[in-house]
Amino acid sequence: MHTKHGIAVSPGVAIGPAFVLGVEDFRIPHRSVSGDAVDAEIVRFRCALENVCREIGDNEKLASEQLGTQYGAIFAAHQEMVRDPKLQGEVEALIRDRHYSPEFALSRVLGQYAKVLLNLGDMYKADRAIDLYDLEKRLLRHLLGERREELSNLTAPVIVLARDLTPSETASLPKRFVLGFATEVGGYTSHTAILAGALEIPAVVAVGDIVTDVSGGETVILDGINGRIIVDPDEDTILEYRDSEKRARSVAERLVSQRSLKSETADHSRIWLMGNIEFPEEAEHCKELGADGIGLYRTEFLYLESSREQSEEEHCEAYRQVVSAFPEQPVVIRTLDLGADKVPSQMPQLYPLGANPELGLRSIRLSLNDLERFKTQLRAILRVASLGDVRIMFPLISSLIELRQAKSTLHDVMEDLEEQGVPFNRDIQVGMMVEVPSVPLLAEDFAREVDFFSIGTNDLIQYTLAVDRSNPAVAKYYNSADPAILRMIQMVAAAGEKHDVPVTVCGQMSSDPKYIPLLVGLGIRQLSATPHVIPQLKEVVRHLTIPQAEAIAAHAVKLELARDVETYLRGELNKLCPDLAK
Amino acid sequence: MTLETTSHREVTVNLESGLHMVPCSRIAEHVRDFAGTVCIMVEDRSVDAKSIFDLLTLRAPLGTVLTIEAVGPNSDDLVQGLAALFERNFEPE
Numbered sequence: 001m002h003t004k005h006g007i008a009v010s011p012g013v014a015i016g017p018a019f020v021l022g023v024e025d026f027r028i029p030h031r032s033v034s035g036d037a038v039d040a041e042i043v044r045f046r047c048a049l050e051n052v053c054r055e056i057g058d059n060e061k062l063a064s065e066q067l068g069t070q071y072g073a074i075f076a077a078h079q080e081m082v083r084d085p086k087l088q089g090e091v092e093a094l095i096r097d098r099h100y101s102p103e104f105a106l107s108r109v110l111g112q113y114a115k116v117l118l119n120l121g122d123m124y125k126a127d128r129a130i131d132l133y134d135l136e137k138r139l140l141r142h143l144l145g146e147r148r149e150e151l152s153n154l155t156a157p158v159i160v161l162a163r164d165l166t167p168s169e170t171a172s173l174p175k176r177f178v179l180g181f182a183t184e185v186g187g188y189t190s191h192t193a194i195l196a197g198a199l200e201i202p203a204v205v206a207v208g209d210i211v212t213d214v215s216g217g218e219t220v221i222l223d224g225i226n227g228r229i230i231v232d233p234d235e236d237t238i239l240e241y242r243d244s245e246k247r248a249r250s251v252a253e254r255l256v257s258q259r260s261l262k263s264e265t266a267d268h269s270r271i272w273l274m275g276n277i278e279f280p281e282e283a284e285h286c287k288e289l290g291a292d293g294i295g296l297y298r299t300e301f302l303y304l305e306s307s308r309e310q311s312e313e314e315h316c317e318a319y320r321q322v323v324s325a326f327p328e329q330p331v332v333i334r335t336l337d338l339g340a341d342k343v344p345s346q347m348p349q350l351y352p353l354g355a356n357p358e359l360g361l362r363s364i365r366l367s368l369n370d371l372e373r374f375k376t377q378l379r380a381i382l383r384v385a386s387l388g389d390v391r392i393m394f395p396l397i398s399s400l401i402e403l404r405q406a407k408s409t410l411h412d413v414m415e416d417l418e419e420q421g422v423p424f425n426r427d428i429q430v431g432m433m434v435e436v437p438s439v440p441l442l443a444e445d446f447a448r449e450v451d452f453f454s455i456g457t458n459d460l461i462q463y464t465l466a467v468d469r470s471n472p473a474v475a476k477y478y479n480s481a482d483p484a485i486l487r488m489i490q491m492v493a494a495a496g497e498k499h500d501v502p503v504t505v506c507g508q509m510s511s512d513p514k515y516i517p518l519l520v521g522l523g524i525r526q527l528s529a530t531p532h533v534i535p536q537l538k539e540v541v542r543h544l545t546i547p548q549a550e551a552i553a554a555h556a557v558k559l560e561l562a563r564d565v566e567t568y569l570r571g572e573l574n575k576l577c578p579d580l581a582k
Numbered sequence: 583m584t585l586e587t588t589s590h591r592e593v594t595v596n597l598e599s600g601l602h603m604v605p606c607s608r609i610a611e612h613v614r615d616f617a618g619t620v621c622i623m624v625e626d627r628s629v630d631a632k633s634i635f636d637l638l639t640l641r642a643p644l645g646t647v648l649t650i651e652a653v654g655p656n657s658d659d660l661v662q663g664l665a666a667l668f669e670r671n672f673e674p675e
Binding site for chain 1: 603604606607608610611614630632633634635636638639641674
């Protein structure tokens with residue numbers, strides 16, 4: 001048994017066999033071929049044999065030169081296996097007579113050989129099993145080439161371990177078979193992590209070397225609550241986890257059953273709990289979980305998931321789908337927040353990253369730099385805004401001039417729509433994200449020019465504490481509970497109250513139940529969170545009174561260290577809702 | 583036209599670890615281009631010397647006496663060559 005630590009990005013516990021992605025694991029996609037493809041398949045098989053033979057020849061040369069001829073001889077033996085006329089004859093017979101695919105035929109024949117050899121007794125035991133496996137791997141790699149099948153071919157539940165997963169890989173994980181996943185790299189707020197939360201798959205990222213340490217098939221416990229992976233756990237550990245898994249599930253079921261209850265404090269103050277979403281499909285799910293609307297609709301997927309630029313109509317369709325799930329409740333659409341960790345693969349040339357991409361041309365700066373693309377999105381949002389309570393939000397505003405430029409572009413678009421006689425909503429609420437420390441410092445100035453604020457804690461923490469949120473080496477410096485962050489939220493809340501500008505907190509902080517009493521106590525009445533935690537947040541809200549929350553906030557802001565704040569808040573949560581405390 | 587002949591020869595396995603993968607591969611390599619057939623027999627079993635997978639099933643530890651049988655053109659030369667391979671313990675010449 002050994003344990004690896006990483007960053008917990010999506011809660012839950014999963015126990016199952018490891019499936020290592022990105023290393024040598026080949027699944028055979030098709031067991032049979034059609035009759036008229038037989039000749040072509042045989043040619044394909046022979047090509048693979050030839051290529052592998054050449055490849056092994058290179059290995060032999062290298063091994064002989066660098067390690068000695070006795071090592072080279074091993075490869076020479078492998079080469080002899082590839083040239084074995086019996087192997088070729090039997091595989092081709094299976095392809096020709098039984099219409100097996102070369103991959104399947106090969107693994108059948110090699111499987112039989114391995115069995116025969118294994119039954120012979122001790123003499124060959126040490127070498128051949130490994131050698132045959134190696135040979136099979138080589139041949140399959142050549143046969144499958146780029147068509148290597150991985151996640152899409154899973155047939156049983158597994159825990160996926162990978163060097164990294166791209167957002168689209170994460171999004172396409174077959175939920176039925178993926179109990180959880182862990183990656184070697186990544187951060188708390190990486191795109192992949194956010195998606196894992198959205199998909200409700202327990203996940204741990206930044207665990208360091210794992211793909212090379214685990215071969216696949218071992219039992220793994222993925223602890224998405226504490227950010228741990230336990231490989232080959234002992235019986236006691238498994239029992240312990242099974243137990244807590246069961247408890248967590250019963251709590252979750254109870255909470256979901258309360259979804260129709262209103263989100264208000266015990267003393268009847270309304271707290272709006274909205275969902276952060278990535279894909280339009282998630283809107284329905286948010287509704288099922290009892291969300292009061294969508295507080296953050298990220299729109300990057302329109303660029304990240306497609307191989308080409310999306311049209312205005314496609315934007316409209318993606319927005320309309322969400323509005324139809326929440327026709328009467330707020331749907332806050334954030335304009336494109338691309339750049340830095342979110343670069344569309346089809347247009348890297350547009351994103352000169354520079355040495356400090358997080359401080360470079362990203363987010364609203366990118367939009368203002370490419371007005372045509374920006375306007376396409378604005379037109380779509382304005383048009384859909386006539387169908388419901390759609391609001392528009394600009395990300396990463398750092399100065400008044402940027403905000404004014406964004407707003408004036410919006411007005412230009414309104415003029416265009418007006419001229420063209422296209423229906424839209426002129427009275428759309430316009431807000432901004434609070435993510436750069438310059439904004440809390442000048443919150444009153446900004447408050448005069450927007451309809452609402454939404455504090456994006458992920459970036460605010462990154463920029464305030466100077467921590468690259470995707471770098472595991474400095475992850476420990478990234479802390480939502482830092483007194484500086486609390487102070488910033490306080491400043492924005494105060495400015496909002498003074499100028500009657502509502503303040504929402506989105507970002508990972510508002511998805512963590514222990515921060516809810518603090519945020520409410522600081523005056524926040526709107527929260528937008530990862531959908532699956534909404535039932536938990538509601539549970540906290542319903543156990544809380546405003547004076548209680550204010551007392552908690554008053555105490556928390558006096559503490560000097562992030563660690564103390566966190567411990568204190570965890571303790572308070574434990575008093576309020578022992579079920580939810582971790 | 584070369585005449586088809588049949589040749590026999592007995593050889594002894596002098597390898598500490600028996601006739602394992604590497605020597606088997608040397609045998610297969612040696613006979614690969616032979617135009618006829620080559621069998622290696624021990625007791626009642628016989629394997630095709632051109633197939634390393636077949637050879638591996640021989641189960642021939644140190645001291646095993648094997649019979650080589652070659653049928654084809656110049657079978658004598660082939661058998662001589664194979665016997666020499668056994669005699670120098672599969673070391674390169």
